Amino acid sequence: MRVFKLLGAAAGVALATAMAVAPTADASTGTTTRPVSALVVGAYSSRTTTTARPVIWGIEAGSVAADTASGTYAGLAPGIDSWFGAQSSWSVNTSQMTASRAAGAIPMIAWSPPGTLTDIKNGAADAQIISYAKSLASYGHPFYFRPFAEFNTQWESYSLGKPGNTPQAMYAAWRRVFRIVRQYTGTNAMFTWTVGYSGTTSSLKTAWPGAAYVNYVGIDAYDWCTKASWCPGDRYRYKDMLTYVRGFDEGRPAVLAETASGLMTSGRGAWLGAALTAAKSDGLYALVWYDEVVPNTTQPDWRLATPSSAQAGERAALSQPNIASPRWRPVSTLEKYAMTANWAAAIS
Secondary structure, rough: OHHOOOOOOOOOOOOOOOOOOEEEEOOOEEEEOOOOOOOOOHHHOOOOOOOOEEEEEEEEEOOOOHHOOOOOOOOOOEEEEEEEOOOOOOOOHHHHHHHHOOOOOOOOOOEEEOOHHHHHOOOOOHHHHHHHHHHOOOOOOOOOEOOOOOOOOOOOOOOOOOOOOOOOHHHHHHHHHHHHHHHHHHHHHHEEEEEOOOOOOOOOHHHOOHHHOOOEEEEEEEOOOOOOOOOOOOOOOOHHHHHHHHOOOOOEEEEEEEEEEEOOOOHHHHHHHHHHHHHHOOOOOEEEEOOOOOOOOOOOOOOOOOOOOHHHHHHHHHOOOOOOOOOOHHHHHHHHHHHHHHHHHHOO
């Protein structure tokens, strides 16, 4: 849905020194990189739900991190602070990442790298990706990383079906970005392979890079209805895509990386509460609300602050004991949970 969205952050910080690594030659990328065995994601618990495991609640608000994670949203600070990296940029605002963590939230960055999938997979963009990876490495803490988000839709420069953007090219480009970024960030970069709920499924299995190159599967799904009469609160559009992806995702844990309801009634609070409950029952580890109004479009006002009649219900929904946020746990615990996808390990 980036075609409808505004960029949430300005780009630009000086590149930092890379983390120390012991690189080896990698013929498949043409770069020096850690062996794959040193890059693969850690072991995750099964997706069996338990009453002890919460859902991390997050916000994408298009503002600076200190405001986004300040706790002003529906009376509960988010545990994930999500934003869109500046398009066609090879730099990242690590000061924003630091501000997120100071406010108790884990950064989540959706990145649309410049150039074509062919350029990336063939190594033409390696120097720029390395610079970007060095910037990310200077942050020094875990963060969710969503390159090529919604690649199965029609509105991205890297969308499948556009010239040169084959599933095979996506497969190779993802692996190349993964290897380079992981060389500098280590396991702090939690790669989230994100699809749009309304996009094509026909090529997803071919584009899947393999579980060793993915920390989380992400799904972006919105409820566009504005009136409860034709927008039943128990219908969540991520479910069909989640079922499909689970047929080949090799057990990777899943997150609802973008969601919101267009309801302009007090029922929005109930919708959010039911969505969080559904996310937990479906084995999702996080739910991130797209909290923006997009000017010059016919989109609903997605912000939790509107309508005001919904705010009491939203506060109640976000006060459930199964919602993980800085109100309940410190950011270091949320990071450990996100890195292991195991709540018991996080609090042990």
